[in-house]
Amino acid sequence: MSPFFIITAVVTLLGAVFAMSLRNLVHCALAMAVAFSGVAALYLQLDAQFVGFAEILVYVGAIAILIVFAILLTRSGETPVKSVLTSGWWAGIAVTAMVFTTLGWAILNSSATPKEIPAAPVATVKNLGDALMTKFVLPLEIVALVLTLAMIGAVLIALKEDKSENSGRKP
């Protein structure tokens, strides 16, 4: 493990821990942005440039902003006085540890995971684009359709309900 990996991993994990344990929701959202940036840095260390940049563009640039907007628009500013962790947090940790061990054991023993690590394939942005436009064009189109539907839905929700017939033209 290189020192860069350790630093980014620690930053990512700290961001994730703070994102769920801080009292102020906006602080949580900002901590989550830190965790997203850490994940992007991890991708970059794996030479996955496109995924790393897309992670920053989508998660730090858009999702984090969306979350803070949602917090600001729906809640008042006060923060809870008590700790946000419930008293049964140790049970949660026990369950998490059990699930993690089971999943890890299953993955390590399954026949689907290759035992020898294959040589890293060269995945340039161009290759990714070619794959998206040829092999994976149907999933891409379906995602585009879903996003369009989501946008139309958002517009429908945001539209003012107008009872009278002629008032549609008024500014």
Added chain:
Amino acid sequence: MFDKLDQIFVNALHWLASFLPEAWRPLVSALICIAVILVVFPTLFALVTVLERKGLGRIQNRYGPNRVGIPFTKIRLAGFGQFIPDGMKMLTKEDIVPRAADKAVHFLAPVVLLIPILLAYSVLPFGRNMSIADYDAGLLFFLAVGGAVEISVFMAGWSSRNKYSLLGAMRAIAQMVSYEIPLILSAVTVVMIVGSLNLNEIVRHQDQFTFGIAHWHVFTPWGFVGFALFFIAALAESNRTPFDLPEAESEIIAGYFTEYSGFKFALFFLGEYLGMFAISGLGITLFLGGWTAPFSFLTWIPSWIWFFAKLLVIIFVFIWIRGTLPRLRMDQLMNFAWKFMLPLALVNILVAGVWHFMGAGALRWLVCSAIIFGAYAVLGRGLMHNQKLGKRIYKFAE
């Protein structure tokens, strides 16, 4: 001789690195590059603040700063020493943090603003062989780190616990999110034609000449529209007039950095100008040929001079627009982005496709120009529809 001058900085870096053991070279040359960026662009910022004040002064029929030159001498330098006392004033001012402010976030916001903006400089090609990180997806990197600026704007506006700050931050984020879309879509046309996201590749694609005139993308129909859209969106992204609603000083004081003083205020100021230079640099790279010369008989001038000359011209246009245009209203801003720029950018993508598949010839010029002109006319009429623009009536100032 001119080839040497063209590569002088690259060779200087290699020469400096050659004194070091092999293992240290990548790290030290990276540090030198970072140091150069940290010196050159803040210096440019300092000079541009004076230029802007002088330029605005000219436009408004006054002198602007013309006294301060080199300290302790009689040399005035036409006022270009003004940034030294300005900087000293910023450094020595008291740093005031509001009592109700969220201290940690308030402190971090200017730092978080500068990091992505400085990162963006790492992919810009400043000259032949002069880009620091030659990423395969350099354009995507630039746009990604540019998107991270919004979070620092939010941090500044929210942590100040001030109505004006929060209003300014909301306006800034709404504006940045809206104008990021035409910005990216207009850049997509270049990617379509060049077939690469690498900024060096994009510049090399424009480094050819026909009849002595360069193949800059701005000289094609789709490139012209793309550059116009990119330039307008860049104005909005860097919060410059007429898109300076986020900090509209006559309405909400200074927007999201109202509650910042001293050096933190200076950092915001610096971040704003550095962001403006970076996005101008990207526009130059995408549409104005990067470091290439406009005419083949001018290729002997070193490439980095071309880059900075174009940068200064764009900065001049920014200052000129600031001195000329009034500020938009919020609804005009949003209407313009969503009802005019976004559809035109989409049409422009179509035009770039047509341009690519029609092959060389006069016909594609005609077809592409016709599509663009038609779309422009229809969209412009749609935008002006129901606007009821008539003679302006002054209610109170008669």
